[in-house]
Every structure is written in C-alpha cells, then in structure tokens.
Amino acid sequence: MNAGEDVSENSTVNEPVKVAVLGAHGRMGSEAVRAVDNAKDADLVCTLDHRDSLQQLVVSGAQVAIDLTVPSATEDNVRFCVAHGIHCVVGTTGWDDERLARLEQLLSEHPGVGVLIAPNFSIGAVLAMRFSAVAAKFFESAEVIELHHPNKVDAPSGTAARTAALIAQARQDAGLGPSPDSTETDPDGARGAKVDGVSVHSVRLRGLVAHQETLLGNEGEMLTIKHDSFDRISFMSGVLLGVRTVGSRPGLTHGLEHFMDLDA
Amino acid sequence: MNAGEDVSENSTVNEPVKVAVLGAHGRMGSEAVRAVDNAKDADLVCTLDHRDSLQQLVVSGAQVAIDLTVPSATEDNVRFCVAHGIHCVVGTTGWDDERLARLEQLLSEHPGVGVLIAPNFSIGAVLAMRFSAVAAKFFESAEVIELHHPNKVDAPSGTAARTAALIAQARQDAGLGPSPDSTETDPDGARGAKVDGVSVHSVRLRGLVAHQETLLGNEGEMLTIKHDSFDRISFMSGVLLGVRTVGSRPGLTHGLEHFMDLDA
Amino acid sequence: MNAGEDVSENSTVNEPVKVAVLGAHGRMGSEAVRAVDNAKDADLVCTLDHRDSLQQLVVSGAQVAIDLTVPSATEDNVRFCVAHGIHCVVGTTGWDDERLARLEQLLSEHPGVGVLIAPNFSIGAVLAMRFSAVAAKFFESAEVIELHHPNKVDAPSGTAARTAALIAQARQDAGLGPSPDSTETDPDGARGAKVDGVSVHSVRLRGLVAHQETLLGNEGEMLTIKHDSFDRISFMSGVLLGVRTVGSRPGLTHGLEHFMDLDA
Amino acid sequence: MNAGEDVSENSTVNEPVKVAVLGAHGRMGSEAVRAVDNAKDADLVCTLDHRDSLQQLVVSGAQVAIDLTVPSATEDNVRFCVAHGIHCVVGTTGWDDERLARLEQLLSEHPGVGVLIAPNFSIGAVLAMRFSAVAAKFFESAEVIELHHPNKVDAPSGTAARTAALIAQARQDAGLGPSPDSTETDPDGARGAKVDGVSVHSVRLRGLVAHQETLLGNEGEMLTIKHDSFDRISFMSGVLLGVRTVGSRPGLTHGLEHFMDLDA
Incomplete structure (x- = not known):
C-alpha cells in the first residue's frame, strides 16, 4: 500500500508482530491463540494463564499482549504491560472510570504505548451500533430487538x-421527541x-446464539440494521485488527470503532 | 375443473353468485365493493350503508351478504339475512358467545343457510397462525413478535x-413445559x-402496517413463520373465498381456515 | 410421564430402545452417538464403523440401527438389519428407485420390520418444506431463497x-400459471x-451455515417461511423421532414428515 | 425550536421557504405538493404541469423549485430556474454527463444558486447504500438481494x-478479492x-413494493442492512430535506447523501 522505497532502511515494516495471549485457556483466549497462530502477520510468542508469571511476557519479547482474562486480573496485567512498553x-x-483514570495516568508516563479496551470485538456488532446511531436522527421511530x-x-x-x-442520544441531539406510540392497553x-x-425487546430462544436488529421507521419506509453472531470466532477479526493497529495508536483507545475507518 | 357436459341441464353451476355488501362505505366495505366488482364469478347486486333498509337485500335477489359493519349492527343484519335465506x-x-348461541339456534331453523364469521380474512395471517400451531409441538422454544x-x-x-x-395449547397438549429462560434481570x-x-413482543414503528413473526427454536435451528400485511386489499382474497364457499357450507363456521384445504 | 401402575405387567412399555449407530465416527454419526447417549428413552448398545462386522449388531441386541454411512455401504447395511429383524x-x-424396490421386496418378506429413509432429519426443514407446499396454492407469487x-x-x-x-406441483394442481413477472432486462x-x-436464488456467504426462505405473495401481503440451520446438532431431534417411531411403522417410510403428526 | 429572542431583528430566519413544484400532477409530483403543503417551514407558491409557462415561477416568487417532470423537460426547467436565481x-x-457539464457551466455564471440532483430521495435507501459501502471492506463476502x-x-x-x-469499489480499494464461492453446478x-x-438477486413478488438487503459475511457473523419502501410517501422527507438545504449549498450537488450529516 505505502510504496515503501525505504524498506531496506526499516526492515521491520513487514515483520510479523510478536503477540502474547493472557487468559490463553479460556473460551475467548483459546480462540485468540488459534487466530494469532493462523495470522500471517503475527507471531504467537507467549501464552499465559492465571498461574503463569507476567515476567514471561518480557522474556518472550512480546510487542502486543491480548488480555482475555477476568475483571479481577485485567488491571494488573495491563499495568504491567504498559510499564514494560x-x-x-x-x-x-470490569474497567470502571476509576481504573480507566489510573490507566490514563500511567500511559501519560509511557507516551509510546497504546492500549485498546474494546467492550465488543465483533466488527459486525460495532458497525451495527454505529450505523444505528448515525441513522437514528433521520427516523421518526426506533426500536431494538435482541x-x-x-x-x-x-x-x-x-x-x-x-x-x-x-439511538436515544442521537434523537435528543436532533431534537426528536419520543417515538410515536398510541398504546393504551399493554398488560x-x-x-x-x-x-x-x-x-428494547429481548427474545430468548433455544438454538440462537447472539442476534440484534435495529428497526427505524418513517412514513412509508423502514431501515433495518441486523447483526447475527453465530460463533465466537467472529470476534477474532476484531482482535487481529486491534493487534495490527494498537502499536501505532499511543494512549488509551476505548472502542474498536476508533481503529476502523468509517468515513469511506 | 368440473368438465361440465351437463351445463345445459344445470345452468346455474357457472352463473356468478349475487352478492350484497353491508357497510359498503366503510374502509373495508369499500374495498369489498371493489373486489366483488372485479371478480368474474360474482355480481354485485346491492350495497347498503347504515341508513338503508335491509329489505333491499331481498329485493336485489342477493344470495350472499358480506357484513362489514359495526358490532352494534352486525347481529341484526345477519339474523335478517338468515331468516331470508x-x-x-x-x-x-363483537360476536360473543351469547350472540353466537342465538345465531346457531336461528340457523337450526334454516338448515340450508351458511354463515361464516371470520376474525381475520387475510389468508396469509390464517396460514401463519395455523402453521405456528402445527409446528409448536416440535420446538423447545417459541416466541411471537408483532x-x-x-x-x-x-x-x-x-x-x-x-x-x-x-402455540401454548399445542405445547401443553404435547407435554412441553415453558420455553427455557434463564433471565434474572429484566428491569x-x-x-x-x-x-x-x-x-409476545409488540413493536410500534412509523411506516409499518401489520406484521407478525413466530419464532420457534430447537438446539441448532430456528423456524420462522412471518406474515406481512402491507395493505387492506390483502383481505379481499379471503372475503372472496368466503363468498364462493359459504353457500355450500350450511350452518355456522367460525374461522376462514375451515374453508381452506390445508392437508395437501 | 404416564405414571404406569401396570409396569410390572407390561414392562417393555417404558424400557429404553436399544440402538446401534453405523458410521459412528463420521460427522453425523458422532453427533448421533452423543444424542442417543443423552436420550433417556434410548440405550446405545453398539457403535460400528466401516471396519467392524455387522454381526456385532445381532450380538448387541440392537432393536433399531441408525445408518449414517456412505452410499456404497448403506444398502448392504440396511438389508442385513432387515434380514435380522x-x-x-x-x-x-444414494437410495435410487432400484435400491428402494429391492428393499421393499425384502421388507415384504419381513413384515414386522420398519425402515425410515429420510433425506432430511431436520424437523424445521421438513416443516418449512411442508408448509411451503400447503400454502403455495393460495398465493399468486412464490420464490425461494437459500x-x-x-x-x-x-x-x-x-x-x-x-x-x-x-411449490410448482401445488401451483399446477390448483390451476395456477407461472408467477407474474414483467422482467424485460435480466442481463x-x-x-x-x-x-x-x-x-430459486442461491446466496453463498462466509459465516452462514444453511438457511432457506420461501416467499409467497398476494396483492397486499407476503408470507415468509424461513428455516435457519445453525449446527448439525439440529438433525438429532429428527433422528431420535425416527428411532422412537420406526418400530411401530412396519414397511418402508420415505421422509420424516410421515412420522410427524401435522394435522393438529 | 431555538427560542430566538432576536427574531425581530432577523425576521427572515424563520420565514417559510417559497416552493414551486414542476410536474405537479404526476405521481411523485402530487405527493410533493401534499408534502410541501403540510410542511410548516415551506409555502407552496406555484404548481406547474407541462402546459404551464415557466414564467409563473418568477411571478410566484418561488425560492426553490422541485422538478419531478420527465427526462425530456427537466434540463430546460432547471436551466430556466438557475438563470432566474x-x-x-x-x-x-436523464441527467447524463453532457447535461451535467452544461449545468455546471451555467451554475458557474450564477454562483449563488444551488441545484440538488438526487437519483433517490428515500433517506432510508440512501443510508442503506452508504452503510453497505462503508461496511464492505470489513467482510469477506457480500451479496445483495432486491x-x-x-x-x-x-x-x-x-x-x-x-x-x-x-460494494465492489470498496472491496477493491481494500485489496479484497472476489467473495469466496465454490459453486460448481449452477444450472x-x-x-x-x-x-x-x-x-445481486432479484425477487419479483406480488404484494411487494421495493425492498433491498445487503448481506455481509465473515467467519461466524453476518451483517444485514435492509431497506423496505412501502409507499412513495417515503420519498417526501428526502425532498423536504433537499428543499430546506439547497439554498445554502450553491453549485451542483449530486446525491442526497451530501445534504445529510453522516459522521455523527
């Protein structure tokens, strides 16, 4: 993409990034191990579970750590990584405002290090959420079914x-009132x-995994934005996007959408 | 279909049925007037609204009357028709049990006359309801979105x-308990x-007309039966099916599904 | 379920059926092994793969054999079973007309034995197909998306x-012509x-498993019958339905729908 | 909306825009007449059909003209308007490259005048198209059903x-090859x-109006962007958005999306 006449001078451009996975034996962690293993531009150099020493991260030469552990462990893990570059x-x-504030403070002391905290690694779910928010101001009615x-x-x-x-925020910003509703009896x-x-309507059905629809209605038309998640493997393209991008985005990023170019 | 070498002997076989519409100026009534007008096998002989005398039905020679009036008028209308064959x-x-009982009594005194009372003339909606009931016993989970x-x-x-x-009745008949649901927080x-x-989840959205989905789930699969009603013209094929069939079905029939051959 | 005070007199009523799985190491076969293992009313007594002797079926006392092997083996397997009751x-x-004819001949010599050959064990898919066929005659237009x-x-x-x-057969039986279509340019x-x-429109999309929609349209309405198959485990309730029913249905049955009560 | 204590000083801020409709008796034109009539911030000052003189536009004091005529008339209409401010x-x-070039030339001579040419006034359809293009680069597979x-x-x-x-352009820009497809038999x-x-799959079904789905698939997930157009009234919010915005956007704008803030 970038023509790269200077490749000889900066040979690391095309070298695979060295990746560690923390929580490697969990359900998400084991998928991540597989995904990194299969990615051509990433090298899996270290897998840790809760009994392993974080020191192995340093020894392995990991450049990026994927944390898929538990709320009680994640802050210590991330702080260790940031401190070690x-x-x-x-x-x-589990990243509440207090933890986030402490992390931003630490990151300010390590200005070259990037941390991505993503509540959802599904690229499709992130897009569905974003499109719902962008579209909301143009429609009289909006409801969500999950x-x-x-x-x-x-x-x-x-x-x-x-x-x-x-959606509610976008409607408010646009000066829209509540969606029209004449319901009188709603037992x-x-x-x-x-x-x-x-x-927000919640359906629970044997056989389903995770699915969500945003319905937006105007006189004479409906826009539906639907995301189906059939398998947790769907999170892995988001994880890899994070791995590939985080090194060039120092500081704290909250939400995968900030690593996606959505203005095309 | 029927080869009909005896048409000359029984010339009424192919004659259009003479039809009256009561409530002809209402929203449904005016659609019915148009539908009967366009049907090759029906002749519109009489249209009445609430100021007209029912006697005109007799004068017009109507064989079938379509009642699309109001709950306060329908019983008198139908009783008049039955009494006049x-x-x-x-x-x-508005046909509660009491009214239905009185009507059955009257019909027993006029054994050749047929009455169809149909809560829903949409063939698609009737099929969707029926298929939902037939399928329900085969699935662990069932929910409805309208x-x-x-x-x-x-x-x-x-x-x-x-x-x-x-669906609930079919599940009970099959010995199924409630659909599985682990919901703990449901604000x-x-x-x-x-x-x-x-x-049953109820969505209200500007732009929609009338739509319904039955969702049926088993481990690894979902069956969805969906009906979209975009326009009240969709009721007319059901009305015409009623008109064509009611003369050969003496007595009271409740529900259009009984006029549809559903065992093919 | 039924309390059964007469268990002592007719102890076979509630005894689990003894089941063998042929092709037990294949993808479908291994699911079937798991499903029979988990079913309270079935006992897995024998699992065979292509190197094993069919004689083990007899030794194991299997009452029902599930054949999930390959076209080249299935006829011999089934004939062996029928011959041994x-x-x-x-x-x-792989059951063409010739094979089926030979099997019917053999079954006529073993009048108590039942064989179910099912092209599709998915209860949802069977229902979707059936509902599509039943509904087709009521609609002007019909198309399928898979x-x-x-x-x-x-x-x-x-x-x-x-x-x-x-659908085409049902439309023809009802005297319907082709679905309306004014398409002039269709490159x-x-x-x-x-x-x-x-x-029939065929979509191929990474992430999907097996999905199908029948769309049926009339003036002002659409009926959609959709089946989503997310996982091959969905076939197992059909397999178990077959196992539970085949013993009481001597002779050859072709299609799971004949074991399902669809007239409720 | 904004309370505006300075209304007395700048009273034009809230004055309704004076609107003319050309092609006022056509299907779209008559909807536009109704929509402008109902809009509080627009005054319908002139309706023309093909027999009327364009001079009436000038006499009426129209500030914005809505052209919903025919390809053979639209260029003359628009040029007349631009020439008269x-x-x-x-x-x-019917706006081919030649016509557009001539119009841009004319607009350069009337720098304060704005022209919006919109192939599609449905806000939902415009959003669906845009979201499809933005999302395409993130998915391995993409197909469209209309x-x-x-x-x-x-x-x-x-x-x-x-x-x-x-979608194809976005995939190419992102270096994606064709969607995966192993189809061998496709009669x-x-x-x-x-x-x-x-x-692109094209379904034609009695009862439908205009509907479109973009399906985007990755391993384990699908994103669906669907637009249903039930009634041509749905175009009117797009027309009004154009009317309200065009006066502040001098020069030629092609596509309603440029009048919509899509970066929220």
Missing part, C-alpha cells in the same frame, strides 16, 4: 442497551426494557 | 395473542405480554 | 430445489435456477 | 446495481446479475 488489546470487562440463547441471564443484552442509549410487558425511552 | 360472510367483530403502525392502541395485537394462545419489560406463558 | 433409521443418501456457506459446491441446494418442485442471472418455473 | 431540487432522471413488485421491467433494480457497484441462474463481481 508492551501494547495491549483488552477484551476483559435475540439470544435461553441461558443468558440478563435482559436486555449489554450491546442492545448500549445501542438503544446511542404487563414481555422480556426487555425501555432504555432512555427506546424500546 | 341469504348466506353471510361476516368480518365485523409489529404495527404506532396508531394502534392495543398491545399485543389480537392476532398475536391468538397465535400465542394456540421492567418493553411493550408486549406473556400470553399463556408465550412471550 | 432390526428396524432402521437411514440418513445416508443461503449457505461458500464451500457448498452445488446451487441451488437440494432442499431448495425440492421445495421449489413441491445474465446470479447464482440459482428456475426449478419447474419457480425461481 | 431559483434553487432546484431535481428528482427527474425484492420488488412483479410489474418491474428491469432486473436488477438500479439502486441494487448501484449498491453492488459501491442457469435465476433473475439477477453479477455487478462488478457482486451477486
């Missing part, structure tokens, strides 16, 4: 609630919630 | 509630209801 | 072609085919 | 062909086309 791609939850396997304990799903909140409500005034 | 196709609501324009006052829709009730519920244990 | 549930393809992973070599899929053929056609005059 | 919102087709009423003479639809071309193809290598 290792960029981080983080899929673990459909999941019946073992899910929370309703609505976190992604659906976040999508609804983004008790099925699974779901109103999130900032946007209805 | 005119078959009826009834789309008006989507309508935002001027609708009730939620869930009558058709969706009826579909859910049929307050969006629009909709649980009908006999089956979740 | 073992009912068969067969998912292997969507599969991009490694599939044939288009359209066998199930879609069969669905289209059933070259995308993937798919016209099957007996019914358009 | 009237902004134009143009939905008529579904229309059976009176449509061309397949695939212009919007679908344009969407596919945008003859159903309705549709490959547009720049992207499969």
